[in-house]
Amino acid sequence: MALLLVICMSPLLAWADESRPVAHDSDPHEGGWIALEGTNLIKIPVLNVNLGMNWSQPFDYLPVYAENQPIRGTFWGPRNRAGSEVRIAISRFNTSDLLSAFQVIESEAKTKEKGSRAVLNSTGDARFSLRGLSSSGMYTVFIFDENSSAVLSMMPLLVTKGDLTLQMPANITAGDFARLRVNKSLPDNESINQSSIFAAILISRKDYENARLVLVSKGTDESLNSTLSIGTKSMQMRELPSLSMELLMQMLYLLPRNSTAGMQESKDSGADILLITDPEWEKGSYILTCGVYSSGKGLWGMKQEAVEVI
Numbered sequence: 001m002a003l004l005l006v007i008c009m010s011p012l013l014a015w016a017d018e019s020r021p022v023a024h025d026s027d028p029h030e031g032g033w034i035a036l037e038g039t040n041l042i043k044i045p046v047l048n049v050n051l052g053m054n055w056s057q058p059f060d061y062l063p064v065y066a067e068n069q070p071i072r073g074t075f076w077g078p079r080n081r082a083g084s085e086v087r088i089a090i091s092r093f094n095t096s097d098l099l100s101a102f103q104v105i106e107s108e109a110k111t112k113e114k115g116s117r118a119v120l121n122s123t124g125d126a127r128f129s130l131r132g133l134s135s136s137g138m139y140t141v142f143i144f145d146e147n148s149s150a151v152l153s154m155m156p157l158l159v160t161k162g163d164l165t166l167q168m169p170a171n172i173t174a175g176d177f178a179r180l181r182v183n184k185s186l187p188d189n190e191s192i193n194q195s196s197i198f199a200a201i202l203i204s205r206k207d208y209e210n211a212r213l214v215l216v217s218k219g220t221d222e223s224l225n226s227t228l229s230i231g232t233k234s235m236q237m238r239e240l241p242s243l244s245m246e247l248l249m250q251m252l253y254l255l256p257r258n259s260t261a262g263m264q265e266s267k268d269s270g271a272d273i274l275l276i277t278d279p280e281w282e283k284g285s286y287i288l289t290c291g292v293y294s295s296g297k298g299l300w301g302m303k304q305e306a307v308e309v310i
Helices: 002-007 095-100 205-210 245-252
Strands: 033-037 040-043 046-050 061-066 071-076 085-092 116-119 125-130 137-145 150-160 164-167 177-184 196-204 212-216 225-230 233-238 259-266 270-276 284-294 298-309
Touching: 033 137, 033 150, 040 298, 061 298, 071 085, 071 137, 071 150, 085 125, 116 125, 150 298, 164 284, 164 298, 177 196, 177 284, 177 298, 196 205, 196 270, 196 298, 205 284, 259 270
Parallel strands: 046 212, 061 150
Antiparallel strands: 033 071, 040 061, 071 125, 085 116, 085 137, 137 150, 164 177, 177 270, 196 259, 196 284, 212 225, 225 233, 284 298
């Protein structure tokens, strides 16, 4: 999906500000939102959706889980729903789910996913726990009001094959080489048997937060067109682009001056990536995003951390 391609070669605890430790979807009409626990958070760029009119962005972060990792969280619902029974369900992601999240009116609950049930407390809130997902990919978490068959809130999340750990100095000097060590976790009873691509992008926080993704759609995957812009450069994509080396090379063209990227192919569980900086880089906060991909397993994992350039 396009959001993942923005983030890395696709688009911590996360490097998210302490005041915003969880991703959420805050509906402008109902005010309900979802907070997920124990998740790796990937900050996403500014997102604009055009469905005949522009909608504001409800998602700041994309939650990332490993396969079979339990999904726990809290639905912070509106007080006028107190006492209502809700159903929490997860289904495979599609474009219409994302686009409907921007609409103020509630949509009908059409999913056949059973999920779990909970009763909202006196303030309209409820904690929930869902079994982990055994297959990687993009999903959507839904909160349904069982009485009115309405969707109260929804949030996209990404499930990857496993986890990543990153080892890199928290402070680097502009003009130096920065060595990044990336290791991927291995599920029980699984061994390395094919090559994976370890890739990383280091970009200034200012440039990253000014990146913009514009989606134009009639509500279907086939009608989706997107434009990704970073600074004065942009690229266009049709439908939901597939992760590939060709797409990665196209995205590298968009990287601004204060950024660098590195890549290493390895059959081991880890790899070293050398990131080359420039003496003229602006000092300040930078965002390191790393991903591991293999043709047989898909996206193994994603991780973000903050790095200070001094």
